[in-house]
């Protein structure tokens with residue numbers, strides 16, 4: 001099923017990514033299971049893994065070809081992102097988190113960054129295998145709920161961006177940011193007009209690492225996806241040149257170009273974790289003997305395996321439909337990509353629970369590696385919007401005039 005309908009090019013890309021994952025990523029993860037618990041974030045993932053990703057051409061998807069990136073056919077770009085993201089996450093969820101931020105932010109930059117910034121940054125992204133990108137929206141008092149109908153000034157971002165002379169001055173704090181600890185370049189959202197709702201008053205900026213006033217405050221120690229270093233950022237009179245403005249005032253609306261493929265990629269990584277759980281469990285139950293028979297001969301075991309396979313097939317089906325809708329810019333793309341993100345997170349979490357239970361005691365042993373899949377799957381419930389907020393967004397998108405209108409006081 002995972003190969004049905006793929007173009008020749010997609011098949012080849014998928015296969016070279018799969019070879020890299022099978023030959024390099026999985027042996028590294030299985031052989032170094034303690035590494036994710038190293039409390040020195042810089043030491044967790046050796047640079048050779050990103051260099052390997054660079055070699056097989058999966059690091060700079062989304063970067064325009066004229067700057068040396070791997071540009072995909074636009075008609076199927078999101079669908080190809082989905083295929084590759086799944087394969088990488090089948091090897092390691094955190095590694096895929098790290099890489100897909102490069103793809104997602106590159107798509108955003110190629111659409112909204114002025115030409116001279118593209119000329120400056122894209123070649124560096126391509127040249128340096130350790131160059132990571134980050135996208136900073138979430139703050140201590142606002143995250144996925146920002147996309148609810150609360151387009152009121154009091155719900156706006158606390159991080160402020162003020163134009164002073166020929167510089168934008170940014171003050172505030174961002175939390176839970178993927179690659180936030182070690183990225184070289186950050187897209188940062190800030191309130192640039194506190195008198196209006198956030199949809200009219202939020203701007204986005206490009207902030208290079210090392211800009212005075214930007215502090216990387218900490219690396220969050222996460223439950224799963226631990227090879228991606230999630231970080232907290234503080235901005236204190238952080239000044240960027242006026243030309244580092246990406247979008248003035250309607251940056252949240254323009255971020256759809258990041259979020260729609262982003263939700264698809266999120267669901268695909270999630271599917272990759274589920275596929276790893278299924279493959280390893282299918283193998284285990286056909287080899288491990290209990291009660292005088294291999295596990296799969298016990299009917300309860302077979303039923304659970306069927307449940308895992310069915311959930312994964314359902315996620316894959318919805319994912320294909322949603323990814324196609326995004327590529328075709330279909331009117332239902334918005335809610336389909338929210339549907340698949342939330343559906344995948346709940347289904348795959350259940351799949352990994354089955355995997356853990358079918359492995360019995362081995363399922364909870366760190367060195368066995370199955371519990372890692374449960375931890376990785378758990379993180380998807382909260383990433384890129386919580387389950388409840390995602391459901392709100394689905395209904396808001398389907399019924400914009402009723403569910404999509406703010407339920408607070410009338411103006």
Ligand SMILES: Cc1cc2nc3c(=O)[nH]c(=O)nc-3n(C[C@H](O)[C@H](O)[C@H](O)COP(=O)(O)OP(=O)(O)OC[C@H]3O[C@@H](n4cnc5c(N)ncnc54)[C@H](O)[C@@H]3O)c2cc1C
Pocket residue numbers: 134135136137138139140142143144145148175176177178179222225230379382383384385386387388389
């Ligand atoms: C591993 C990881 C990576 C991440 N990467 C990024 C990133 O790269 N960039 C970025 O900007 N963010 C990132 N995030 C942040 C992520 O988008 C937020 O964690 C998510 O949107 C939830 O926000 P929150 O954590 O503030 O939870 P809260 O919004 O505080 O939610 C807490 C609970 O309250 C509920 N809730 C909140 N508001 C409402 C409401 N208005 N109505 C009803 N229920 C409500 C939620 O559903 C949830 O159950 C990441 C998070 C994780 C865990």
